[in-house]
Amino acid sequence: MSGATAVAGAVQIVGGIALAPLLPGLVQSFKARLQGRRGASPGQPYRELRRLWGKSAVAVEGTTVLYRLAPAVVAAALATGVLLVPVGGRAPDWPVGADALVLIGLLTLARFTVTLAAWDTGSGFALMGAGRDLAYSVFVEGLLLLALVLAALPGGSTDLRALSDAAGGSDRWGEPAHWCALLAFGLVVLAETGRQPIDNPDTHLELTMIHEGPLLEYAGRDLAYLQWAAAARHWIVLVLGAELFLPHGGSFWVRLATLAVALPALCAALAVTETWQAKMRILRVPRFLAAGAGIALLGLVSWYLGGGA
Amino acid sequence: MSAVAVVALAGSGLLAAGGLAALRARLLGAALSLQVAGISLLGGSGAAVVLGAAPVGSGFTGAVEPTFGIDGLSGFFLASLALVAVPALVFAHGYLPGSAGASAVAALTAAFIGSLAGVVAARDIISFLGFWELMTLVPAAAILVSHREERARRTVFVYLAVTHLGGVGVWVAMLALARYGAFADPGALGQDAQLLVALAALVGFGTKAGLMPFHSWLPRAHPVAPSHVSALMSGMMIKVALYGLVRVSFEWLPEPTLWLGLVLLGLGLLSSLGGVLYALVQHDLKRLLAFHSIENVGIIALGLGASLLFAHEGEALWASVAFAAALLHTLNHAVFKALLFLGAGAFDRAVHELDLDRLGGLLRRMPWTGAAFAVGAAAIAGLPPLNGFASEWLTLQTLLHLAGLGSLGIGVAGGLATAGLGATVALAVYCFVKVVGLVLLGPPRSREVAEAVEAPLSMRAAVVFLAGLCVLLGVLPGLLLPRLAGLAPDGASLPTHGGLELPGTGALPAPALAVTLILLTGALLLARGRRAAAPAPAWACGQLVEPALSWTSAGFTKPLRLMLEAVLRPERTVTARIEGGVVQEIAYEGEVPHLFDTKLYRPVVRIASAGAAQARRLQSGSLRAYVLYLLALVLALLVLVRTGALG
Numbered sequence: 001m002s003g004a005t006a007v008a009g010a011v012q013i014v015g016g017i018a019l020a021p022l023l024p025g026l027v028q029s030f031k032a033r034l035q036g037r038r039g040a041s042p043g044q045p046y047r048e049l050r051r052l053w054g055k056s057a058v059a060v061e062g063t064t065v066l067y068r069l070a071p072a073v074v075a076a077a078l079a080t081g082v083l084l085v086p087v088g089g090r091a092p093d094w095p096v097g098a099d100a101l102v103l104i105g106l107l108t109l110a111r112f113t114v115t116l117a118a119w120d121t122g123s124g125f126a127l128m129g130a131g132r133d134l135a136y137s138v139f140v141e142g143l144l145l146l147a148l149v150l151a152a153l154p155g156g157s158t159d160l161r162a163l164s165d166a167a168g169g170s171d172r173w174g175e176p177a178h179w180c181a182l183l184a185f186g187l188v189v190l191a192e193t194g195r196q197p198i199d200n201p202d203t204h205l206e207l208t209m210i211h212e213g214p215l216l217e218y219a220g221r222d223l224a225y226l227q228w229a230a231a232a233r234h235w236i237v238l239v240l241g242a243e244l245f246l247p248h249g250g251s252f253w254v255r256l257a258t259l260a261v262a263l264p265a266l267c268a269a270l271a272v273t274e275t276w277q278a279k280m281r282i283l284r285v286p287r288f289l290a291a292g293a294g295i296a297l298l299g300l301v302s303w304y305l306g307g308g309a
Numbered sequence: 310m311s312a313v314a315v316v317a318l319a320g321s322g323l324l325a326a327g328g329l330a331a332l333r334a335r336l337l338g339a340a341l342s343l344q345v346a347g348i349s350l351l352g353g354s355g356a357a358v359v360l361g362a363a364p365v366g367s368g369f370t371g372a373v374e375p376t377f378g379i380d381g382l383s384g385f386f387l388a389s390l391a392l393v394a395v396p397a398l399v400f401a402h403g404y405l406p407g408s409a410g411a412s413a414v415a416a417l418t419a420a421f422i423g424s425l426a427g428v429v430a431a432r433d434i435i436s437f438l439g440f441w442e443l444m445t446l447v448p449a450a451a452i453l454v455s456h457r458e459e460r461a462r463r464t465v466f467v468y469l470a471v472t473h474l475g476g477v478g479v480w481v482a483m484l485a486l487a488r489y490g491a492f493a494d495p496g497a498l499g500q501d502a503q504l505l506v507a508l509a510a511l512v513g514f515g516t517k518a519g520l521m522p523f524h525s526w527l528p529r530a531h532p533v534a535p536s537h538v539s540a541l542m543s544g545m546m547i548k549v550a551l552y553g554l555v556r557v558s559f560e561w562l563p564e565p566t567l568w569l570g571l572v573l574l575g576l577g578l579l580s581s582l583g584g585v586l587y588a589l590v591q592h593d594l595k596r597l598l599a600f601h602s603i604e605n606v607g608i609i610a611l612g613l614g615a616s617l618l619f620a621h622e623g624e625a626l627w628a629s630v631a632f633a634a635a636l637l638h639t640l641n642h643a644v645f646k647a648l649l650f651l652g653a654g655a656f657d658r659a660v661h662e663l664d665l666d667r668l669g670g671l672l673r674r675m676p677w678t679g680a681a682f683a684v685g686a687a688a689i690a691g692l693p694p695l696n697g698f699a700s701e702w703l704t705l706q707t708l709l710h711l712a713g714l715g716s717l718g719i720g721v722a723g724g725l726a727t728a729g730l731g732a733t734v735a736l737a738v739y740c741f742v743k744v745v746g747l748v749l750l751g752p753p754r755s756r757e758v759a760e761a762v763e764a765p766l767s768m769r770a771a772v773v774f775l776a777g778l779c780v781l782l783g784v785l786p787g788l789l790l791p792r793l794a795g796l797a798p799d800g801a802s803l804p805t806h807g808g809l810e811l812p813g814t815g816a817l818p819a820p821a822l823a824v825t826l827i828l829l830t831g832a833l834l835l836a837r838g839r840r841a842a843a844p845a846p847a848w849a850c851g852q853l854v855e856p857a858l859s860w861t862s863a864g865f866t867k868p869l870r871l872m873l874e875a876v877l878r879p880e881r882t883v884t885a886r887i888e889g890g891v892v893q894e895i896a897y898e899g900e901v902p903h904l905f906d907t908k909l910y911r912p913v914v915r916i917a918s919a920g921a922a923q924a925r926r927l928q929s930g931s932l933r934a935y936v937l938y939l940l941a942l943v944l945a946l947l948v949l950v951r952t953g954a955l956g
Contacts, residue, residue, distance in 0.1 A: 056840055056841070056842060056843055057837075057840070057842040057843070058842055058843050058844075058845050059842035059843065059844050059845070060844075060845060060846070060847050061844055061845065061846050061847070062670075062751075062752055062847075063750075064672050064673060064749075064750060066672075066750065068842065069830075069834075071833075071837075072830045072833040072834045072837065073826075073830050075829075075833050076826055076829035076830040076833055077826065079829050080822070080825050080826055080829060083825075084815075095818055095821035095825070096818060096821055096822050096825050097808075097815050097816040097817060097818045097821075097822070098815040098816075099814055099815030099816055099817060100815065101702050101705055101706065101709075101814075101817075102693065102702070102815065102817055102822065104731075105691070105692065105693040105698050105702065106693060108690075108691070108692060108734070108735070108738055109692045109693055111738065112687065112690060112692055112738050112741075112742060115742045115746075116742055116745055116746060116750065118746075119742065119745070119746025119747070119750045119751055119860075120746075120750040120751065121751075121847045122750075122751040122752055122847055122859055122860070123847035123848060123849060124849060124858075124859075124860055125848065125849075126847075127746075127860045127864075127865060130742070130865075131864075131865045131866065131867065131868050131869075132868045134735070134738065134739040134742060134869075135739065135866075135868035135869040135872060137735045137738070137739070138732050138735040138736050138739065138869065139732070140735075141731040141732055141734065141735040142728040142729070142731050142732040142735075143728070144731065145705070145709075145727050145728050145730075145731035146724060146727070146728045148709070148727075149709055149712045149713075149723075149724045149727050149728075152709060152712075152713060153712075153713050156710070156713055156813055157812075157813045157814065157815070158706065158709060158813070158814050158815055159813075159814065159815035159816075160815055161815075162815075206848075206850075216848060217847055217848060219843075220842070221836075221837045221838070221840075222837070222842075225833065225837075282868065282871075282872075283871055283872060285872075286872045286873075293728065296724075297721070297724065297725070300712065300720060300721060300724045301717065301721060303720075304716070304717035304720050304721075305717070
């Protein structure tokens with residue numbers, strides 16, 4: 001294993017686990033600035049995690065073992081997912097592989113577990129959020145896979161490292177397929193991170209919660225795991241976005257530096273969308289995502305019409 | 310005679326003896342044990358051939374004397390059959406005694422298993438078609454024996470009508486193949502005959518497999534059968550139909566045709582999305598599971614279609630990987646669907662109710678059955694590290710690589726199929742979150758459910774065994790992959806790993822993935838510490854959460870029902886009784902009609918009935934009229950001969 005790969009492995013773990021909460025913190029802080037507020041510092045999620053770690057958890061009456069098991073399973077799935085996401089196009093040969101579809105499977109496992117925990121509590125608010133989350137996921141998965149198809153066209157592989165390499169350099173930017181993939185994945189990022197216009201992470205009204213809904217009953221360390229998992233989800237999709245769809249190239253160190261710039265930039269972009277867009281009506285979201293799928297299909301057609309360069 | 314043949318013969322003998330013994334009510338337990346031994350031997354002989362023993366018997370012939378044999382493909386289906394049939398029979402040990410027509414159902418079960426084995430082992434056209442018809446008729450008899458009400462009879466009628474009408478395709482395809490001698494030499498089939506055979510096989514085998522739009526019988530017939538027969542029907546019968554389709558499209562048609570691959574891809578996409586979408590809006594557990602069988606047959610068809618397209622493009626490696634993906638999903642679906650149907654049978658026996666909205670909290674009352682059922686649900690939802698994920702991962706990989714194959718048509722088809730399968734998996738997750746939530750979690754929704762007792766040992770053992778298989782096949786799918794890929798025509802040789810490692814993918818190292826997930830979960834649980842959690846009721850804005858107000862199946866899926874209103878066309882009626890300007894009572898009724906029934910089958914049935922009514926005018930029943938018809942026919946023939954029209 002070369003030095004660069006070892007560094008990449010270290011960044012994966014340190015970044016995915018320790019830096020992940022910084023990403024939602026950054027979005028919130030940028031958003032506050034854009035809205036003319038002073039807002040909390042980007043380190044606020046860390047303070048919340050520390051506070052939750054010191055509090056006792058809540059066991060909802062009438063729940064089974066699944067309810068207390070769920071936060072650990074969700075965090076474990078996300079932590080495994082973090083290992084799959086390369087940084088700077090590199091990752092050591094972790095025993096868990098580096099496949100894009102495995103990563104999607106792990107994210108699905110997390111969603112399954114959280115929504116089951118909602119059933120275990122039997123709380124109407126939790127189930128309302130769970131049902132909406134699962135309904136969105138139908139469209140998001142389809143769109144995500146189309147974006148992946150487009151990303152895999154030049155390299156012919158679903159190995160995330162190969163995908164990242166194939167997307168490097170400036171040639172790709174001359175192809176409409178890449179632009180379409182970028183757009184489609186952008187919509188996936190909004191949905192997966194639970195950001196406006198699809199979900200509102202700041203809401204305190206139970207009836208409008210989607211991703212927050214199933215977490216409603218949790219407290220203490222259980223909630224800390226789940227909040228960390230939400231942050232790790234930000235890390236995974238934003239790093240993937242930067243590695244697969246944003247400009248990069250050159251040596252590993254240059255690419256690492258590019259990533260270090262790209263992540264705050266993506267957080268800023270999320271903050272801008274959140275400020276500029278209101279939350280959409282639930283029934284409009286599928287149309288929004290379907291438009292993304294249409295664009296991705298156009299990208300696929302354009303790839304073949306362009307001779308499959 | 311080889312050892313494998315002897316074992317297979319002994320197995321068939323034991324199975325037949327088990328069937329006969331079941332006719333004596335006293336011998337029910339012994340008869341079922343004999344059947345278990347018989348099918349185990351048959352499955353063992355099949356597995357031996359898959360693992361490298363020499364095939365038994367000759368190739369398929371169009372001759373009329375009965376011939377049997379086991380080659381790799383038959384062996385695989387026999388082994389899968391045994392993996393489903395053994396737990397189903399063990400389950401029947403606890404399930405059958407005391408139910409209506411127990412010994413007749415046990416005897417029919419043996420006949421059913423025998424006919425399934427007969428279809429895959431037949432090597433001549435007459436045995437094949439004979440066992441094929443038996444395979445259709447025997448479960449119908451089992452349903453009639455165990456249910457005597459009008460509704461079940463009606464269901465059996467629809468089942469027989471649809472499968473026999475569709476089954477004509479099987480006869481046409483097989484007889485045409487025999488007529489041209491294509492079993493021995495596929496090249497003997499002309500262009501037109503190829504088209505005929507392929508279309509007839511698609512309709513014939515597709516109907517029996519439950520591919521949309523030929524599926525109408527499936528969600529009716531599977532739920533009414535006794536649970537262990539449902540497990541065999543959903544687990545294996547529809548797969549045996551796919552076996553026929555595989556034989557025709559991969560072996561007996563001269564070369565992989567582009568259109569057949571695309572049609573299979575299209576039907577697969579329709580079945581997988583349509584099946585799971587209708588499954589989602591069901592509220593009867595067994596009917597829901599039946600719709601899921603349509604979905605999974607669709608996923609298998611996607612793999613088969615992709616394999617044909619890869620073969621057509623000359624990509625031998627991916628053609629065999631896609632073929633292996635289809636076979637692996639066949640086995641996986643057989644295992645988890647049998648598990649779910651048996652679990653449903655155990656719940657039914659415990660609480661006499663399968664309406665999802667009236668169950669709840671069964672995980673606490675029936676921990677073994679409940680936990681096994683939950684494993685099956687996670688497996689069918691395609692979650693790592695269980696078996697459903699392994700085969701769906703493989704299928705998705707093949708479709709994704711199909712999208713990059715190099716021509717616009719195939720590329721777009723591959724892209725659409727990839728996205729469609731992704732959405733299908735998400736829908737399956739949605740559906741099984743609902744099922745597990747409503748059946749196993751939350752508060753019990755009726756007094757009977759609150760007092761349910763765990764199933765007897767044999768029923769528990771059957772579902773726990775199948776749950777173990779789900780885990781095993783999920784963690785070590787790679788041990789099977791090279792064997793299955795080798796069964797494809799021009800099968801490529803792949804190295805053996807525990808997980809799935811293929812060029813052009815980032816690999817699915819399933820064993821490492823499972824270990825990592827378990828270790829991390831354990832570590833996180835340890836890190837959380839043993840500090841006691843504070844008990845509290847669920848938050849409902851300060852109100853009491855009452856069972857009557859709890860979330861229902863329809864409520865949970867409402868977001869999707871609204872989003873897809875244009876496709877699903879849900880119907881609802883709200884009637885309010887108002888007296889003196891005050892609302893006294895509100896009744897709400899909602900339903901998602903099955904559009905294939907209302908928009909496709911009903912008009913066809915109406916036209917057919919109208920046609921039959923017209924034809925009936927000819928059948929006056931009067932002898933004079935018939936004598937007149939005969940005279941007219943003779944006269945007409947004479948005229949034709951006279952004018953030279955008949956040569």
